[in-house]
Amino acid sequence: MSQADGSQLNATADKAVAQFQAIDEKVNAMRTQVRMDPDSLGDKLLKFAIPSLAGLVFGRIFKSVWDKNVSRSRGGIEGNDSGEQQEGFIASIVFAGLSAAFAAVVSQVSNKGSQALVDRLHSRK
DSSP states (O other): OOHHHHHHHHHHHHHHHHHHHHHHHHHHHHHHHHHHOOOOHHHHHHHHHHHHHHHHHHHHHHHHHHHHHHHHHHTTOOOOSHHHHHHHHHHHHHHHHHHHHHHHHHHHHHHHHHHHHHHHHHHHO
16 A cells, blocks of 8 residues: 555545534534423424314314305305306405415414413423
8 A cells, every 4th residue: 555545545534534523513412402492292292283283173163164154145056157157266266365364373373372381381390
């Protein structure tokens, strides 16, 4: 083995060691972040479950109210003319917009509520 091959091998080894040290530092930083996180698994489940269930329940309520009001405004008669198809298309767009806005409000309120509940549980400890 020549001198050039040995120095190239040492440079490669030094580079590999430096990369392993960078990975080790990253893992240590992530481990510290996990240890410093005040939320337990139960807290995280609460913060996930409450907004999810609230979105599901209030979404179903919104859809049933929408369906009830739209069927009442149409008189329960379904036709095939282009005017009614266009009205149905516009109603679908309006429903999508209102549904998205309603979902955003429910999401924000339920996220804040679940965070307040977790904070309250932490303050009791």
